[in-house]
Amino acid sequence: MSEPHRAVASFAEVRALMRALPGPDLEAGTRAAQREAQLTKPAGALGRLEELVQWLSTWQARHPPVLARPRSCVFAGNHGVAARGVSAYPAAVTAQMVQNFIRGGAAVNQLCKTFDADLRVYEMALERPTRDFTSAPAMEEDECVRAMAYGMMAVEPGLDVLCLGEMGIGNTTSAAALCLALFGGAAGDWTGPGTGVAGAALDRKVAVVQAGVERHGFHLAGAGPADPLAVLCCVGGHELAAIAGAILAARLARTPVVLDGFACTAAAAVLFSLDRHALDHCVVAHVSAEPGHRRLLDRLGKAALLDLGMRLGEASGATLALALLRAAVACHCGMATFGEAGVSGKAG
């Protein structure tokens, strides 16, 4: 069913994989729709739960869809730009939270337990943050490609769904810079409180985002659209590149993906900017309280499943949305049909 992902060693190889993305399995989708129409409920009455079943079947390339092996992945990276005072928390918190994930004390641990997902935490050279992107490219190409390849490794064959998230003090700054470079607008459109900055600290964060994007010559008047992989390199981060790699590998392995909040979706937007169909196998779990996220989802044409004012990252929203997937699959696979139940159909 799924082929092992291939590692990548250069942007040229990433681009080659992007040209070979498998499409949807429309036949599996048709079988899902056919069964859905026979279940004991008015057509469409389960709303987006029905849409989720359709999506899972189509991108798992099978019907009925299966949720026996869901995995939540948290990629953790450190950001040089954190030294610019853009976060309410010190950079040491990234490593401390990784230890918290390992010991089972974070929100995502409780959510994985509640909804029966396997949790994997990927610590990405936390002692070597990316460079401060206001003064140099955050990563060189080889560093960025290594991070993408690392993310691709998270996608083993046989996973039924992949919930992706991140941890990294400073990464909403990086995510805002990615969005500004990829989509334009004003730095303030994409920059929000993150872990909780406000006032002068938020103004500083906006200025840092603006300075970073200008420093690398993205989104200048008269310039053409930026190369998305160059944007990822210059203002991204290790964990964000890994997420992009994981999304790509999941597509190749026919594993549907659930995206988390702003930073995770910004990483995904790099692939979208390379190919507008690159995220067709992804749903967005929730719209974050981080204001740039709603704007970003509009650009991607994605409607989030949940809107609960969450802004924690660490795959917490994605893992929570797994509950909706479980509900959708349980209804689709377990409900009786009109015929089986002896329930009359629609009159007239």
Added chain:
Amino acid sequence: MSEPHRAVASFAEVRALMRALPGPDLEAGTRAAQREAQLTKPAGALGRLEELVQWLSTWQARHPPVLARPRSCVFAGNHGVAARGVSAYPAAVTAQMVQNFIRGGAAVNQLCKTFDADLRVYEMALERPTRDFTSAPAMEEDECVRAMAYGMMAVEPGLDVLCLGEMGIGNTTSAAALCLALFGGAAGDWTGPGTGVAGAALDRKVAVVQAGVERHGFHLAGAGPADPLAVLCCVGGHELAAIAGAILAARLARTPVVLDGFACTAAAAVLFSLDRHALDHCVVAHVSAEPGHRRLLDRLGKAALLDLGMRLGEASGATLALALLRAAVACHCGMATFGEAGVSGKAG
């Protein structure tokens, strides 16, 4: 912790219970807030999951909140007004769906299994529908009170949360009439497709709602506000009266309530119209695709937890929202504090 509910034999006794509603346990709420502030996440980062923990603690009157015994209740009733062609399905479907619930073939069965809730189905004299409310009161007072008392019986002591829902061909017509009589506006504001009527059939449904409310003299120019219990009697239904009774009994038993969609919330609105604090122990699971529901939630000042385009009833949305309660309690009770995890707090 919880006292057994008392049965009621008259509207006067219902009104007496309404005057003795227990309030929130603010001390339990304070303890929830104190723990929440110490957990390893930025303050507020779990959004409405934090609000749910606060609400559960306050209305269970204990901290930590417990979800060991959640129950989903489906009340089923038949409506004389169904003979007016207001539904896409024949009235026989109410009883057929009850059999489907009993055999485990409906959506709510799968959702209860997925989120580990006890399911109870209450069949309310399906062979004796309420009267067609365009020509007579749907129920007499004693019939309405019996239905409320029946709903109160669903609330055993010791339940941790009660998810309420309904099944009844014709009951979105009854719900629309309840809303029009209680809140005013135009019949078309409150009347929607229900199980799927459109065009001339929908026009007929609007006319039936208007005729019913006029027939009983509610919401006439110059008339004062209608007595909510008289409204329930005249245009309600057995299952809707039972839901109102269950909500009231749950309040007395300190059992928080999760309301389902439009018909369920319309039943709850009867209590709200008697006392604006009568639903403080309730959350609304989801906003239904039935257009009147959003308008009704605005009137009640309630923000739904989910917005997934569902419109099935049968407690399906309420049981799905149980997933959010489980997530909220798991995070609140299972997460490490900053101190336990050795994670640095907010800088500065």
